[in-house]
Amino acid sequence: xxxxxxxxxxxxxxxxxxxxxxxxxxxxxxxxxxxxxxxxxxxxxxxxxxxxxxxxxxxxxxxxxxxxxxxxxxxxxxxxxxxxxxxxxxxxxxxxxxxxxxxxxxxxxxxxxxxxxxxxxxxxxxxxxxxxxxxxxxxxxxxxxxxxxxxxxxxxxxxxxxxxxxxxxxxxxxxxxxxxxxxxxxxxxxxxxxxxxxxxxxxxxxxxxxxxxxxxxxxxxxxxxxxxxxxxxxxxxxxxxxxxxxxxxx
Amino acid sequence: xxxxxxxxxxxxxxxxxxxxxxxxxxxxxxxxxxxxxxxxxxxxxxxxxxxxxxxxxxxxxxxxxxxxxxxxxxxxxxxxxxxxxxxxxxxxxxxxxxxxxxxxxxxxxxxxxxxxxxxxxxxxxxxxxxxxxxxxxxxxxxxxxxxxxxxxxxxxxxxxxxxxxxxxxxxxxxxxxxxxxxxxxxxxxxxxxxxxxxxxxxxxxxxxxxxxxxxxxxxxxxxxxxxxxxxxxxxxxxxxxxxxxxxxxx
Numbered sequence: 001x002x003x004x005x006x007x008x009x010x011x012x013x014x015x016x017x018x019x020x021x022x023x024x025x026x027x028x029x030x031x032x033x034x035x036x037x038x039x040x041x042x043x044x045x046x047x048x049x050x051x052x053x054x055x056x057x058x059x060x061x062x063x064x065x066x067x068x069x070x071x072x073x074x075x076x077x078x079x080x081x082x083x084x085x086x087x088x089x090x091x092x093x094x095x096x097x098x099x100x101x102x103x104x105x106x107x108x109x110x111x112x113x114x115x116x117x118x119x120x121x122x123x124x125x126x127x128x129x130x131x132x133x134x135x136x137x138x139x140x141x142x143x144x145x146x147x148x149x150x151x152x153x154x155x156x157x158x159x160x161x162x163x164x165x166x167x168x169x170x171x172x173x174x175x176x177x178x179x180x181x182x183x184x185x186x187x188x189x190x191x192x193x194x195x196x197x198x199x200x201x202x203x204x205x206x207x208x209x210x211x212x213x214x215x216x217x218x219x220x221x222x223x224x225x226x227x228x229x230x231x232x233x234x235x236x237x238x239x240x241x242x243x244x245x246x247x248x249x250x
Numbered sequence: 251x252x253x254x255x256x257x258x259x260x261x262x263x264x265x266x267x268x269x270x271x272x273x274x275x276x277x278x279x280x281x282x283x284x285x286x287x288x289x290x291x292x293x294x295x296x297x298x299x300x301x302x303x304x305x306x307x308x309x310x311x312x313x314x315x316x317x318x319x320x321x322x323x324x325x326x327x328x329x330x331x332x333x334x335x336x337x338x339x340x341x342x343x344x345x346x347x348x349x350x351x352x353x354x355x356x357x358x359x360x361x362x363x364x365x366x367x368x369x370x371x372x373x374x375x376x377x378x379x380x381x382x383x384x385x386x387x388x389x390x391x392x393x394x395x396x397x398x399x400x401x402x403x404x405x406x407x408x409x410x411x412x413x414x415x416x417x418x419x420x421x422x423x424x425x426x427x428x429x430x431x432x433x434x435x436x437x438x439x440x441x442x443x444x445x446x447x448x449x450x451x452x453x454x455x456x457x458x459x460x461x462x463x464x465x466x467x468x469x470x471x472x473x474x475x476x477x478x479x480x481x482x483x484x485x486x487x488x489x490x491x492x493x494x495x496x497x498x499x500x
Contacts, residue, residue, distance in 0.1 A: 009369070009370050011370040056371075088370050117340075121259070
């Protein structure tokens, strides 16, 4: 058996998230189905993480195994013809034995898009907010995320993870168009719902409901009830997953 | 009566084009309806041009008249709440008496988006082409458009315009992402279907079916049957309409 990493992008609107669900289409399910058909063997697909319902991916990485000999570029082209238009395979690469899309990831990067005016082309891919958010103050508060490790305040309750610690290495807002702002956050790992809860709470800072000290107090409380409400799913994109360079072979 | 220019953007997917149609929704119809409701008077809206069914606009300009006194920013906000999510008003400005959105336009600029790989986020806004188009050669041919005035070869047949002459001042392809190319064309005026016919014919050049001399021969033939087939509507955006600066007042 040879292990492969595949890079995927998808528009999350039509899916109940990455992970296979008992009711409703999932990206993982679609990809595993197409792969199993083309490789003529039931093939499991393991993603770098799970994106929630409605969340997009510009670059998701997933691994699978196959005993068949094939040209990765040929398989990627075949998959793209078989998969629906809102899921695309960007590439397939051989990786070393035991390489794991989830456990070997060094970091994940998410971006959250906010539209500060009505914009027809962003309506499915950015959170439309009332004008007047103070992104300078939001950046000041966002910088605090890098000082802390425990993000219990931004985690979904009752999840089964052993620790709520994450190492955030980037967290900043940047203006992209006249009326579009993008929040980029990178960390070794993320808790469920974390980015959307962080963005929702930063929006409270931008509206003046909370200042940087208040934001710090929310983090330090380690209490989900102290954070703001979650920003909607359709503004969120998984944009990168980083691996050690020597994981790829050939 | 005071005349106003409004700037609009719209996602053309849901509309039978800009112009009011007997059957099917039009952008002009939606905007005129909302304006008439808010201004409590039947209000006509005249666009800088007509975009065909499925064509988008990042910036369309249209004029209307009103005898009511109102703050343009207030009216724009009201319109944005009333109009569907795929049509947005970017701004409203007072213009001098007799200013005409169509007749006073100095130039129109269109962009045509092409995707050279499967891309979920471009599927509604770019023409997906087979890989291998030679954009260098397409640029060489595109440059020829600036040497000619009569574009009969790229016009819809049997239209009622008096002349098929246009002054093309820009026509070039530029790479935008890893797998996205954008054709920008600016002219004083465009014939119906002209940009899509030009793009379809340039794609023939990119595929090697036609060389620059062949493209020149197509232009010189002044015969629609010589040009390639039209590129699909969903890749085309009206991106700008230019007016003399002194048309605006206040």
